[in-house]
Amino acid sequence: MLFRIPLSVFTLTVILANCPVILAGDLRTVVSEAVYVMADRDTLASAKEAALLRAKQKAIEQAGVYVESWFTDASRETATDSRHTSSLVIRTIAAAITETELLDQESSITEGRPSFYVKIRAVVDRTHLAEAVRRLRLEDRFASHLQQLKTENSSLKAELSKLTHELEDYRNNRSPVRIETPDELVQRAFKTSRLSEKVLLATQAINMNQQLAEAYVVRGQTYLKAASATKAREGPDTDFDLFIRMASDDFSRALAIDPYQTWALLGRAELHSLQGHPAESLKDYRRLLDIDPLFDLARQQMTVLAIHTAKNQMAARRWIQASTTLDSLLGDDPLPSWVPYQVEAYLLRSRVRRALHRQKDALEDLNMLLAALPLHTEALLQRGRLYETLGLTGEAISDFEQACALGLKAACRSSS
Numbered sequence: 001m002l003f004r005i006p007l008s009v010f011t012l013t014v015i016l017a018n019c020p021v022i023l024a025g026d027l028r029t030v031v032s033e034a035v036y037v038m039a040d041r042d043t044l045a046s047a048k049e050a051a052l053l054r055a056k057q058k059a060i061e062q063a064g065v066y067v068e069s070w071f072t073d074a075s076r077e078t079a080t081d082s083r084h085t086s087s088l089v090i091r092t093i094a095a096a097i098t099e100t101e102l103l104d105q106e107s108s109i110t111e112g113r114p115s116f117y118v119k120i121r122a123v124v125d126r127t128h129l130a131e132a133v134r135r136l137r138l139e140d141r142f143a144s145h146l147q148q149l150k151t152e153n154s155s156l157k158a159e160l161s162k163l164t165h166e167l168e169d170y171r172n173n174r175s176p177v178r179i180e181t182p183d184e185l186v187q188r189a190f191k192t193s194r195l196s197e198k199v200l201l202a203t204q205a206i207n208m209n210q211q212l213a214e215a216y217v218v219r220g221q222t223y224l225k226a227a228s229a230t231k232a233r234e235g236p237d238t239d240f241d242l243f244i245r246m247a248s249d250d251f252s253r254a255l256a257i258d259p260y261q262t263w264a265l266l267g268r269a270e271l272h273s274l275q276g277h278p279a280e281s282l283k284d285y286r287r288l289l290d291i292d293p294l295f296d297l298a299r300q301q302m303t304v305l306a307i308h309t310a311k312n313q314m315a316a317r318r319w320i321q322a323s324t325t326l327d328s329l330l331g332d333d334p335l336p337s338w339v340p341y342q343v344e345a346y347l348l349r350s351r352v353r354r355a356l357h358r359q360k361d362a363l364e365d366l367n368m369l370l371a372a373l374p375l376h377t378e379a380l381l382q383r384g385r386l387y388e389t390l391g392l393t394g395e396a397i398s399d400f401e402q403a404c405a406l407g408l409k410a411a412c413r414s415s416s
Helices: 044-062 090-094 126-137 140-151 153-171 182-191 195-208 213-232 237-257 262-274 278-291 296-315 319-330 336-341 343-355 359-372 377-389 393-405 409-415
Strands: 002-012 021-024 027-037 067-077 082-088 097-110 113-125
Touching: 027 044, 027 097, 044 097, 044 113, 097 336, 097 359, 113 126, 182 195, 182 213, 195 213, 213 237, 213 262, 237 262, 262 278, 262 296, 278 296, 278 319, 296 319, 296 336, 296 343, 319 343, 336 343, 336 359, 343 359, 343 377, 359 377, 377 393, 377 409, 393 409
Parallel strands: none
Antiparallel strands: 002 067, 021 027, 027 113, 067 082, 097 113
């Protein structure tokens, strides 16, 4: 049976009492603790990471900052098995915690199951967190519209067919009836679930105001989804090419009106990726993040694309190209708050740098990763092997022993 306990959207406004908090400008240092009970499918390392995550969440609550987040606990139990998973919106923890120090950790048995206790000292950046909350609220219409397009696959085939037929009207320059204001039409386009109606409403708004960048973005997002669905169902290439061309035109028009339209840049980056042009896609993601470093959706998608591209380059032993790809994602001055969400990228770049005989740079990546996730077993194993290469035997043994204690058998063999 699956039990879901949604804590929904909650607002935290905390007044501390008897909490060890040290003020330092816009930073707050807090000490927090948490306990996590291990489920059947958990590993020792994942259970300890879950306890650490909860301790970080409590640290943010103790910092006394207004926060909005979405937290879901899910438990699955059968006669022979149980599983527990948790998810927390990136921005709640990633933007706030700039430094974490593990003070204490213990294990015990709770109702027949292993449980893990951790105590941490965390530095919370209140300014960064406040900006993150502001960014979450900003332009949520585009985010919800994009999510709507991604979740409406059940009726997509019928809508695609109708949309394809209605495109003839637009090619022949038949102007729809002008109703409502352009802004009202765009709002209706955001809300409707029918693809053809989204296109019709956005086109009406554009006919009334050709400088309305939002209308081009909404229509471009719709064409982009239609192109993606056409490719997935292996429809005619002419349909795919048509949707790609129209989406590209709309995003380009939006950017001509407003060069800083981040959602248009996001759409164009997705178009490049859909067409198999990862380098162009990464350029648009980088430009977007230069404009708005807190655009999490773009950073997430760029991370996925960069990792996939780098893996292909590494498989072909094109180490310099792989290094360039990962550098475009991580940069020389990485965001500490994003390190836990780019773990694979740091591990890959460390491997690439070792292949390029840049051992110190490889060590820097692993140190950065372990500063954010001190219990990450693969990072401990890789750093131990790198220490061996550098002749630092004591440091290598320490990393191997810690990874072995966390359940990584390969580290146990290395430590022996």
